[in-house]
Amino acid sequence: MSTLDGTVVAITGASSGIGEATARLLAGRGAAVVLAARRTDRIDTIAQEIRDAGGHALSCPVDVTRAEDLHRLVGTTVDGFGRLDVLVSNAGIAPISQVADLDTDGWTAMIDVNLRGVLNGIAAALPVFREQGRGHLVTTVSTAGLKITPTMAVYAATKNAVRTLLEGLRQESTDGVLRTTAISPGYVRTNLADSMPDATIRERIRDNMRESALPPEAVARAIAFAVEQPDDVEIGELSIRPTAQG
Template sequence: MSKGIEGKVVVITGASSGLGESTARHLARLGAAVVLGARREERLNAIVEEIKAEGGKATAHAVDVTRREDLAALVQHAVNTFGRVDVMINNAGLMAISPIAELRVDEWDRMIDINIKGVMYGIAAALPLFEQQGAGHFINISSVAGIKVFSPGGSVYSGTKYAVRAISDGLRHEVGSSIRTTTIEPGAVDSELKHGSGHQASAQAVAEFYKQAIPAESVARAIAFAIEQPADVDINEIVLRPTSQDF
């Protein structure tokens, strides 16, 4: 258990695998009540049952982060189940790497919808509640690719992750007197994110790059660190990557 985490209600998108799943399990072990959102309802329910079997508190609600009403329903489900929301983790993401000249416009649209709009819809769902409570914490998952353009082929993906950093920093300026905002920027982490590229040559390059990936649990620990700080301490940004990663 962690005194700074125990009893807090944490909503997590993209929670059916990877960073979201690891974060849900880790925070539940530290005493948080976790609310899992993702499209794969059967997988979510299995994770919830495993968390409960370990003595944790968890619930799930199917959500597509490209639908604003789904995010609103997820937050409302958290309130209906646990009475409040303390932390909103906007984690769902897509990494479809390909050269711009390939003109994979459908993939660009999908990344913008998930990586940018999905974060904005999560903010829109939780912010009124946080303002009503007079407290809350947004944790938005960007990427090392939001600091430096992932090349070759990562221009659009990096653009979406730069956007997450900009939105997060602006949000902190606007609501930071009572609401905390943290941006997490991981490097290569073992998750399903690496499988998002439909362009064959890019997919092969990503697979090679991700051979150095660190476990998703590493990011979960960074998220827990940000949450467990006293209310007057706002961890604004955490960058973490494999020791061997030079990008």
């Protein structure tokens, strides 16, 4: 029996990349998964493929900037599988640029998705975790917050805000109910560069991804490692990057 048999996991940003890989891996290890994203056709297809392979999966359209969407995700999960054990907050965008470019629309979008989206998930999931007496928040942050580089100041700021948020929440949750995990990937082969409006920056990031990026499945395995720990073990933070990444 897998350690994930019977575990119920909701995943945002599940239509591609890390989110999709995580849904497929956890379902393959026995978890019931609920895939959430804005691209309804993609999450419907992935959920059906998981079911066709013998797994348990549902899909739920979600825009993480909308608090009501996260409440609907949690409700769909509890209605469908009876509980929610883990919320993987993976949705994120990176319209990066130099601060002096004053891309205030990009700043707002990153704050809304990368930070507010995580807060919306916490607000929806935490009451369920408290009622159940257990729950786990796993959030995708970034090594961009560990090593600050030009063009990534605001993006890194949103990720570091989430890192700080999870640590504060962990310290407030000393009753053993809640576990928190911040997963910090380095370069991963995903569609993240698609959200970068500056063509020069976008191509530089894509070049880096082509040269040394990890497959999304590598990060999914790191998430699975954190989730599979017994309730009295918390993996607070885990960085995963290509060996060749500087």
